Amino acid sequence: MLDRIATAVTLRNRGVNIPKVVCKICGAADETAVHILLQCNYAKRVWEEITNWIKIPIIDTDGDLKKLMKDINDIQRNWKIKKVIHAVTIQTLWSLWRARNDKVFKGKHEGLQIIVEDIKELPTKV
Template sequence: MSKVGLGDKTLFWVDTWLGNEPLKIQFPNLYLLAVKKKARVLENYRTLNGGRVWDWVWSRAPTSEEEKQEMENLKGRLQSQVSAQGSDVWFWKNSEHQEFSVKNVKASLGQRLDLNSAAYVFSWNNWVTSKCTTFMWRAIEEKIESAAALRNRGLNLPDILCKTCGAAVESAAHILLSCNFAKRTWELVTNWLKIPMVNVEGSMRDILMEMNEIQRSKSVRKAIYAVAIQTMWILWKTRNERVFKGRQGKVQTVLEEIKEASYQGVKLRSKHSSITRPEWWAFNIIL
């Protein structure tokens, strides 16, 4: 990690210096808008009256609710950051006094590696947009901007309970699986797909693996897997509409959006372009 002084040796978006992850991971929507993705920290501020005024070059101004939220969170993080004097210094993570070396890297990795556990490989699905699959990959790692994730990144949030049910901490898994709204959505989705109800008390990883191994033809399995990803993406969008715009989504409306979005994905991105909307909406398909 970098202990930032002047910001002369640290890349603003790419290096880890503010929190436990690079800012491009913490604020992915802003990173996409940044023109200078490999700019050093000192290139993104100017000194005024002894303080720092932060400024960025965007391809366009942040306009979506997600972009605006990330902008406010980033400003809050930067305001609370205390800069050191002089040039930037690199140190071993979690210890500013431990020398950074290859030996320490090996020791740290050795402590975390479990040779008896099977590695999980996320299966990408090209029947949904790359934005959806990237979101899903980040959600599995609890890296989307849920209230719990934002607090873990150092943001001072007074309330991290789910804004929909108020019954549990708002994590990615809660929003997309175990919240009452998500549970009812999954019930409708699995009924439509004619498959058993998913275990909403489990993990997103388990559900996706289950969908990928269901007893159907290879193409139908891929379609079901695409629907699972689309379901979680639309649940996230619905959550954002509720939090930022006060819109109370309805489960039936969400189901219809899932059906239409997944239909368009399969029709446009697979070789099964002849499938009709009535066939898909009844999930009466032969692929």
């Protein structure tokens, strides 16, 4: 939410010489935290699959991470279900970041269904 993760744009803003700051996954926009985790077409498709799976309204991927967390907190469910939804949200964000890093550092691009299945398999304790 504070835009401190080491994306291409934040590294360039910190003085690191990075000639290309375009998203390594889609190539359609600058690589910012919001883009990687919400606005990239890959991320949007992951969020669509996850929201369908946990039966919550579609995530607004045009906003920012603060709005995402506010929307998740505003979902009307009992506290146990809200904890699970919050945990799945964090797991999804982490999986998207990990997928980006796998692409950047290993040249490996996981398919959408593999990421979604990984999220579904992660243990979620209430």
